[in-house]
Amino acid sequence: MAPLRSLAAATLLFLSAANAHFTINSPVGLEGSNLDDDKEGNAPCGALNADLSQTTTNDFHVDGDFIALTLGHPQANWLFRGTLDPTSSNNWTQLFPILTQSGLGDFCEPAVTAPKAWAGKKGIIGIACDGPDGILYQCALVNFVSGSNTPGDACKNATTVTADFNDDALLSALVSNPTNSSSGSSTTGSAPTSSTTAAGNAAPALARGEFPLGSLAVAAVMAVIGGTLL
Ligand SMILES: *[C@@H]1O[C@H](CO)[C@@H](O)[C@H](O)[C@H]1NC(C)=O
Ligand SMILES: *[C@@H]1O[C@H](CO)[C@@H](O)[C@H](O)[C@H]1NC(C)=O
Ligand SMILES: *[C@@H]1O[C@H](CO)[C@@H](O)[C@H](O)[C@H]1NC(C)=O
Ligand SMILES: [Cu+2]
Numbered sequence: 001m002a003p004l005r006s007l008a009a010a011t012l013l014f015l016s017a018a019n020a021h022f023t024i025n026s027p028v029g030l031e032g033s034n035l036d037d038d039k040e041g042n043a044p045c046g047a048l049n050a051d052l053s054q055t056t057t058n059d060f061h062v063d064g065d066f067i068a069l070t071l072g073h074p075q076a077n078w079l080f081r082g083t084l085d086p087t088s089s090n091n092w093t094q095l096f097p098i099l100t101q102s103g104l105g106d107f108c109e110p111a112v113t114a115p116k117a118w119a120g121k122k123g124i125i126g127i128a129c130d131g132p133d134g135i136l137y138q139c140a141l142v143n144f145v146s147g148s149n150t151p152g153d154a155c156k157n158a159t160t161v162t163a164d165f166n167d168d169a170l171l172s173a174l175v176s177n178p179t180n181s182s183s184g185s186s187t188t189g190s191a192p193t194s195s196t197t198a199a200g201n202a203a204p205a206l207a208r209g210e211f212p213l214g215s216l217a218v219a220a221v222m223a224v225i226g227g228t229l230l
């Protein structure tokens with residue numbers, strides 16, 4: 001019964017990491033740490049609309065700054081985009097080639113650039129995530145500033161995470177200047193893949209199913225299964 005017991009443990013471990021579809025860790029997102037998971041599907045920013053009249057302490061360096069995310073799914077495609085005018089629909093600029101993240105957890109792209117002409121202006125960084133739940137959104141209000149930034153501690157990749165450039169027609173449709181992976185910079189390598197863990201093996205099958213009642217309900221089900229079978 002040990003394998004079943006450890007599968008249950010791995011499942012609970014996985015679910016606690018997968019509470020959110022994805023979170024934006026840096027720059028600080030519009031929703032801060034109280035991200036509304038249920039509204040991440042609302043374009044263009046999730047639960048909140050960006051308001052350029054608000055002040056922000058987020059600086060985003062146009063010659064290169066980092067975007068740090070945590071993915072609660074085993075795989076998804078990322079689009080990084082920006083705009084100076086969130087009220088003008090369909091005027092988002094693609095900031096980086098579309099990436100596929102494989103492996104759930106932290107992911108950070110250390111040197112995302114924005115148009116130099118944006119330096120000195122306030123604007124929005126938008127993240128769109130094409131994963132098993134459809135397209136999900138988060139945004140950050142930022143001051144675009146000149147120069148480049150050194151990635152901070154928040155910029156890290158989970159050890160099991162790898163990434164590749166890929167095309168994604170759904171994500172390309174969300175920017176006014178779509179660029180395919182072939183035309184993007186090719187400096188991004190793959191992070192080393194460690195051997196798969198129990199959680200890593202359990203995750204993909206579980207994550208494709210939906211748990212609409214949330215992880216608490218699933219935890220209860222697992223407890224019942226555990227009580228019955230172990
Ligand atoms: C789109 O955004 C750019 C700045 O990034 C701006 O120059 C342009 O006027 C905007 N176009 C529309 C239609 O709002
Ligand atoms: C990107 O690739 C798709 C096919 O994968 C193609 O239809 C589209 O024209 C390409 N776009 C650019 C900007 O190269
Ligand atoms: C995370 O992985 C991506 C893709 O391999 C890579 O471009 C990036 O530099 C990595 N980030 C860190 C902080 O190492
Ligand atoms: Cu999700």
